[in-house]
Amino acid sequence: MRASEEEIQELATALGEKFTTDETTIRPYMRDQSWMVPEGTPIGAVFAQSAQDVSTALKWANAHKVPVSVRTGGSGLAGGAVSYADGLIISLDKMNRILEINPENSYAIVEPGIINEEFNRQLGLEGYFFAPDPASASIATIGGNIATNAGGLRAVSYGVTIDWVKGLEVVLADGRIIHTGSKTIKNVSSLNLTQLFVGSEGTLGVVTQATVKIERLPEHEPYTFLASFDSIEDAGYATIAMRDSDNRPVSLELIDAFTVDLVNKRHPDMQVPQPGAALLLGQTLGENAEEQANTMAELCKEFGASETHVEKGNDLLAVRRDAYPALQDAGMPVIGDVSVPIASLAEVIQGIEELSQKYNRRVAIIGHAGDGNLHPIVQCGEGLEESAAAEALLDEIVKMAIEPGGVISGEHGIGYLKRHDLPEMLSQDVIDVQRSIKNALDPNNILTPGRKVY
Numbered sequence: 001m002r003a004s005e006e007e008i009q010e011l012a013t014a015l016g017e018k019f020t021t022d023e024t025t026i027r028p029y030m031r032d033q034s035w036m037v038p039e040g041t042p043i044g045a046v047f048a049q050s051a052q053d054v055s056t057a058l059k060w061a062n063a064h065k066v067p068v069s070v071r072t073g074g075s076g077l078a079g080g081a082v083s084y085a086d087g088l089i090i091s092l093d094k095m096n097r098i099l100e101i102n103p104e105n106s107y108a109i110v111e112p113g114i115i116n117e118e119f120n121r122q123l124g125l126e127g128y129f130f131a132p133d134p135a136s137a138s139i140a141t142i143g144g145n146i147a148t149n150a151g152g153l154r155a156v157s158y159g160v161t162i163d164w165v166k167g168l169e170v171v172l173a174d175g176r177i178i179h180t181g182s183k184t185i186k187n188v189s190s191l192n193l194t195q196l197f198v199g200s201e202g203t204l205g206v207v208t209q210a211t212v213k214i215e216r217l218p219e220h221e222p223y224t225f226l227a228s229f230d231s232i233e234d235a236g237y238a239t240i241a242m243r244d245s246d247n248r249p250v251s252l253e254l255i256d257a258f259t260v261d262l263v264n265k266r267h268p269d270m271q272v273p274q275p276g277a278a279l280l281l282g283q284t285l286g287e288n289a290e291e292q293a294n295t296m297a298e299l300c301k302e303f304g305a306s307e308t309h310v311e312k313g314n315d316l317l318a319v320r321r322d323a324y325p326a327l328q329d330a331g332m333p334v335i336g337d338v339s340v341p342i343a344s345l346a347e348v349i350q351g352i353e354e355l356s357q358k359y360n361r362r363v364a365i366i367g368h369a370g371d372g373n374l375h376p377i378v379q380c381g382e383g384l385e386e387s388a389a390a391e392a393l394l395d396e397i398v399k400m401a402i403e404p405g406g407v408i409s410g411e412h413g414i415g416y417l418k419r420h421d422l423p424e425m426l427s428q429d430v431i432d433v434q435r436s437i438k439n440a441l442d443p444n445n446i447l448t449p450g451r452k453v454y
């Protein structure tokens with residue numbers, strides 16, 4: 001039921017200018033970067049400037065049973081931050097300060113709204129870095145990265161966001177503010193609540209501050225290598241071999257020929273070699289980075305690469321960062337995120353190609369191949385029928401990827417768009433346990449209801 005005008009006025013009085021009902025201001029905060037449309041028009045948005053503001057907003061929403069969508073950068077791809085009809089938006093994007101950089105103890109304390117790339121730029125000035133590096137680093141925030149447990153281009157060696165979070169400040173659905181974790185290297189003093197909130201996609205609490213691990217920047221410049229393949233499955237087999245080698249790269253990305261062509265057309269200055277079927281793009285670090293990159297390029301040739309190229313620096317990674325925006329612009333927004341045991345990578349790629357042919361619908365493939373994480377992106381025309389057909393094909397891909405032990409989402413999260421696939425991989429007992437946790441923390445089901453937790 002919609003909150004009454006008097007009830008809405010209560011919130012406006014409590015938060016002043018930090019709450020707005022102005023439609024033009026709110027509109028950009030109603031969506032994320034997925035193809036999901038808002039469930040309806042919200043009553044307003046809170047632009048929080050402190051944990052206390054979030055607490056005030058949640059106490060109000062909990063008292064009046066108003067559904068809340070939580071949003072920081074809005075680059076999500078699962079529909080997790082999309083607004084609800086008569087709901088409240090809580091945006092954390094104004095809370096974007098770095099509160100402390102503590103090299104001696106290898107941590108930094110940040111507010112959720114700091115953009116990943118900006119955080120790393122500022123850490124870089126002190127000779128440090130934060131490893132999680134999604135392709136969306138220029139628009140995604142640390143808060144969003146934590147809420148989705150984002151992966152990225154460096155996960156092959158450095159792991160994903162959960163490996164870099166030491167502690168959190170979280171506002172619970174009833175407005176209580178709790179602190180989890182610690183600044184220490186080791187800590188087993190409580191249940192691991194920090195890890196429970198990482199990846200919870202706004203369903204268990206709102207992250208208002210984070211203590212994250214930082215590391216010293218590598219001394220030597222990285223080397224980047226490219227390998228062109230005439231068969232995308234061969235690129236998959238080369239990935240499996242590189243992952244298993246002593247020279248395992250830090251990054252190992254896959255981009256199919258269709259997508260490389262789109263990126264080259266958008267950036268005539270870049271002109272990455274056009275592969276027959278797919279490109280593998282990898283990066284090596286450390287004293288022997290050049291030698292290691294050359295070794296990996298040679299290995300790619302053994303697995304059928306027709307052409308390889310090695311160069312110093314990061315520039316070539318731009319082709320991967322621009323891959324999904326190029327596909328979105330070409331009318332292909334329906335993106336999957338399956339993650340499979342690495343040894344099954346090539347056969348899952350082959351399975352995606354077969355499904356694409358069977359349904360006579362183009363499926364582009366990009367992904368963090370070195371993590372076994374593939375993003376099949378399905379052709380989709382205008383209108384609901386088209387998106388339903390594209391989603392149905394994506395569901396087939398998910399089922400096929402689950403078979404060898406894969407998962408529905410490796411990094412983008414479940415949100416609204418992938419929730420219906422969950423019974424394919426979760427047992428009823430796991431579903432029940434998750435629901436108990438959700439009920440314990442949010443008994444009125446106001447935080448991101450109907451998403452992530454089945």
Ligand SMILES: Cc1cc2nc3c(=O)[nH]c(=O)nc-3n(C[C@H](O)[C@H](O)[C@H](O)COP(=O)(O)OP(=O)(O)OC[C@H]3O[C@@H](n4cnc5c(N)ncnc54)[C@H](O)[C@@H]3O)c2cc1C
Nearest residue numbers: 072073074075076080134135141144147150151202207411
């Ligand atoms: C071009 C492009 C490339 C991408 N590449 C990658 C990639 O390589 N790896 C990857 O993992 N993802 C990638 N993504 C997806 C997206 O960028 C990530 O999921 C990112 O972590 C979302 O951050 P955000 O700040 O934009 O979060 P939002 O979109 O604002 O929110 C995402 C989810 O987190 C919740 N949330 C947000 N902030 C909070 C908070 N403070 N407290 C509690 N819950 C919160 C929201 O409710 C929502 O469910 C990509 C997206 C795009 C558009």
